[in-house]
Amino acid sequence: MKKAAILLLVACILGFNFFAPVMAEESKEPAGLEITVLVDNNALIGKMLLSEPALSMLMKDGDKTILFDTGYSDATLKNADALGYDLTKVDAIALSHGHFDHTVGLFYLAKYMRDHHIDKKIDLICHPDTFLPKDANGDFFGNILNEATLSQYFNIIKTSEPYQLTDNLTWLGEIERTFDFEEYTPTSKIFKDDEWVDDYLSEDTAIAYTNDEGVAVITGCSHAGICNIVDYAKKITGQENVFDVIGGFHLLNPSEERMQATLDYFKELGVESIAPCHCVDLQARMTLNESIPVREIGTGCVIELP
16 A cells, blocks of 8 residues: 555656546547538638539448548548548448439549458448439439449448438438429439439438437438428438538529528528538528528538537
């Protein structure tokens, strides 16, 4: 006992604290959800990261890491590396839909895995229509790797139903579309059942994050309609309170009717602030910001949710 007391006294005199690491570990609080925007149309000043008109987000929920969409070049991979993230170690990749600006990054990730002899297969969650060929007036509009090639690097999980990524993160699956003002007009074709047909993007989906406050919705492009998506997230999670909406709202030169109806929906929703990005034009953001505070978001942005 006398020896231990002497050692403790010496430690105090020298400024050592043997108990600090243990106490810090014991007092460590759950971090909630951390979202890092790996790729967006805009980059935050000072981050020195690549940007492109596409989207990719990295989500850390406890000990699980989910990659949501992959951009359309190697920018996602390069930005992740610059920020100290190894995308080959993510627990799963979840796709919002099959358009090239959300899926082509898979090619560069697969190439990296091949070049570095990484044998691990990453779970890849997507709708059954995600990798079907897409065409917009003769222009390529989908993913550049076919499913057979992708399956060499990813464990492809195809479903139109909600899929539980973590205890708190739910990939929503096919979205119910109920609002007339968000009716989707096809602008491209999809090769399905041996013929080219209008692509209504029934695959378009999002991710819901739930906690004690309610639900936050993280979207890719919202071709299904941002209001449809939020309503469906509430239904699937059983949460009435929506405390955040982050991602693409697909408000690119929207009609006056659609813009006003969307604004009315968000006012009634009662969300304190939102973070629209990617496929939301400046005028739409300014209009939203008249009633609901719009937060800055872009490549390099880190969002922490409780």
